Amino acid sequence: MLGVVLWSDNTDNKAVIWCEDHGDLAFFNGGDDACFDTVDLDAGDLVQFDLQQEKHLRYAHNPKRIEQGAYVGLAEQLQDVAQPAQPIRVTQHQAGPMCSADVIPFARKRPERADRELVAV
Secondary structure (H helix, E strand, O other): EEEEEHHHHHOOOOEEEEEEEHHHHEEEOOOOOOOOOOOOOOOOOOEEEEEEEEEEEEEEEEEEEEEOOOOOOOOHHHHHHHHOOOOOOOOOHHHHOOEEEEEEEOOOOOOOOOOOOOOEE
């Protein structure tokens, strides 16, 4: 499975990974992983890993960095998109005599660099 590291803690050797199948996030816990020579993962790294489902959680095992910093800022971009849009109140004068409405803007923020697709190597 391929994924992008959204969050990591190199002190505890833990990470949260957004998976290419857009399913639930995968959790990596290097302290629990049997492999002692794991690579330090940083937010934005493109990684390949073995996926294991246990109960309702997904775990990443044996992660290998494919590209360091390939998606830096992705977590922040996802947070920006997740922010609820504030409705704009349209007064009766603006909408006409028979109408009033809450208008929700759908303007997208354009990222500074072009979006990349996850590509299997």
